[in-house]
Amino acid sequence: MDVLETIKARRSARSFTDQRLEPHIVEAIKEAILHSPSASNAQESHFVIIQDEVRIRHIKRFAQGLSGVPAAVVVLCSNHQEALARGGADSADTLRFINLGVAASVIMLTAQSLGASSCPVRSFHAPSISAITGLPEEVKPELLISLGYADKPPRPKTSKPPKEMISFERYGN
Numbered sequence: 001m002d003v004l005e006t007i008k009a010r011r012s013a014r015s016f017t018d019q020r021l022e023p024h025i026v027e028a029i030k031e032a033i034l035h036s037p038s039a040s041n042a043q044e045s046h047f048v049i050i051q052d053e054v055r056i057r058h059i060k061r062f063a064q065g066l067s068g069v070p071a072a073v074v075v076l077c078s079n080h081q082e083a084l085a086r087g088g089a090d091s092a093d094t095l096r097f098i099n100l101g102v103a104a105s106v107i108m109l110t111a112q113s114l115g116a117s118s119c120p121v122r123s124f125h126a127p128s129i130s131a132i133t134g135l136p137e138e139v140k141p142e143l144l145i146s147l148g149y150a151d152k153p154p155r156p157k158t159s160k161p162p163k164e165m166i167s168f169e170r171y172g173n
């Protein structure tokens, strides 16, 4: 699938079939993560890919923003100490979160291009997610991405008028 087509086709899925994620999709997501850029190439992020049904149900209990029962969940984590050591103060304060946002897009678009759906999820109880996934103290969960096969088509996308979001040359043009 062409990149723009993939971007336009991606919509947040909140209800999934019970089909497991095909192994080649998990493999592609792994590769996509490894190719995602990071500021100063600091690579301080960590990603936990969960496919175990029991662990997913456990995560759901502590993630009120996670709807449906996905086939997989990726926990996108940041590491303040490693960001500071490898990327400096700007990475530690801000860029590590931007890096995760970039990686989130890469993960969702890779899934979409291979026929799977996704939803980013920020509403969760971080200490519980850390405990369930065995994160070390310095590694914090910042975003979840649910993955699976949507069981219904998405509602039409509502977007602001382009002029309210995009300017050319100067703000407002």
Ligand SMILES: Cc1cc2nc3c(=O)[nH]c(=O)nc-3n(C[C@H](O)[C@H](O)[C@H](O)COP(=O)(O)O)c2cc1C
Residues within 6 Å of the ligand: 010, 011, 012, 013, 014, 065, 066, 067, 119, 120, 121, 122, 123, 143, 154, 157
């Ligand atoms: C950083 C971030 C956090 C989000 N957190 C949640 C969430 O906790 N629960 C949820 O159902 N959707 C969540 N979403 C999905 C948004 O609601 C969704 O992207 C938005 O409504 C636009 O719809 P679309 O993704 O279908 O284009 C999140 C999206 C982003 C980018």
